[in-house]
Amino acid sequence: MPPSGSSSRRATVHDVAAAAGVSRGTVSRVINGGYVSPRARAAIEAAIAEVGYVPNTAARNLVTQRSQAVGFVVLEPHVLFLEDPNIGAIMLGANATLSDADYQMVNLVVDSERDTQRVSRYLSGGFVDGVIIVSARTHDPIIRVLAQVGIPAAFVGHPRDLDRGIPFVGIDNTGSARLITERLMATGRRRIGMIAAAVDRDSGADRVDGFRAALGPRFDPDLVAEVPLYDYSWGAKGMRSLLEREPAIDGVFAGSDALAAGALEVLREAGLSVPRDVGVVGFDDSAWAVRTQPQLSTIHQPAAKLGAQAADLVLRQLRGEPYASEGILLPTPIVWRGSA
Structure with missing residues (x-):
């Protein structure tokens, strides 16, 4: 409880010091993570609980010129932010790492x-100490803003025009797309199409490149249905477009699991069996992959680890520690299920 006669007053460091029988400086060292003896620390922690002391973060931030906050910027429509399980997993991975370091994440x-x-x-206003950027496009204005502000930053993904001085964490989208397309081809499919989303970003453009590389001379640009978003409804629209272009299509690589789930629905409506008539593969190994019937063959994208690594890159810059300035690529194994 607060000291006698001060029930309406906010408890201070002086109150904690008096209750613990130590100096104010000793209390400050405990609050700021410095070293004190185990006995003094135990006394101070007990005193904090007794007087109801809550650190004045705003005052501390004025002194340190730090907000103890890191921005998490998602360059996607609001609906995709809520529905895309990958964005949610990236966000939770970043938040866990920042929380362990006593940083608040601002979405x-x-x-x-x-x-x-x-x-x-x-x-630019100093409200956050650093920033994590998700889903930046090529020539995105946010890249120019970061260069001007000079704030510690990390990207999830790698826009093709990203300044080499800004670190990123991502995956090999091109190589992963090539490998799963080759695996689909190995099942005997002859007319394979792709539902390609977000080709103005590295993820979408690189997955198209990998698909093209796998097919080689068999690649048909008319069998690439471009859609704007990694979204279920756009997957359905893309699949309808592919069926109109090539009714004999027997394989589909969807640029995400959400797109693949939409494609499966349209194939069922058309009376086609998966995988007997059409083999379908996705990308992400998200919650969509195990909700569909049959479950999706896909690429496992370690979304939570992407967020955690991006947060660690920002924290390392804030602490003045070495970091992978050229970027980090995480492994993406194939997960083969019943859809192909």
């Missing part, structure tokens, strides 16, 4: 030009 969604301007002002 910022960029869905329009106005959002870009608002978030740019926010990042």
